[in-house]
Amino acid sequence: MPSAVDLSPWVSIWALERYKQTGFTPRLRNALREFNLGYVFCVVLALCFLLLGALLLRTHDVSLPSGTAAFAAGIIGLYTEVLGPWSAPFVGSAAFAAMLGTCIACLDGFSRSFSHGIAALRDAPVQLRHERTSLILISLGALLLIIAFPEDIRTLLDLGNILSFCIAPPSALAMLILVTRRQFPEAARPKVWLRWSAYLGLTFLLGLTLLFLRSLL
16 A cells, blocks of 8 residues: 555564564565565555546546545545446445555554654663553544544645655655664665665655645745
């Protein structure tokens, strides 16, 4: 599932938790192979989402409503109009499953990353109570956002997009510094060509962020 750059630590945290759960730690080569496979599928899905949005919203000249329920109904209605009335139950079920999975992933990912961040700052083991406290605070914060924007979901989405674009470049730079520093295992450091690829990607990401912010002015 395509997601923001700043959410990439979640994958590492989930992988570590899975290793603890199964008691099996794969070799670096196997882990990289699985990661690359998932990365390819992620790129394909991102392109599919981009094409679907462009074809459905641009070609049909549709303006989605601002209300939360009306916004969801508008998305489902748009797909139903294009595919036919028979697709309404399938589109609705798929949309609900996607949003439910996204909510679960976000709540779990944010709470785990916050607890790991607290542990790193204190140079102490990760504690379950920090994860539970983070989960409660994040849930309450999300609920407050929904209450604050009951009839203006588009403003909330725009705010999320702006924050994601602004956070992405420094997050990518921080992760690049992390995996190239001396304290990182030498065998696991990225190769020279991969570093230059990361520099190019970081430059492109920064330029895209500036272009996006300029479009809002």
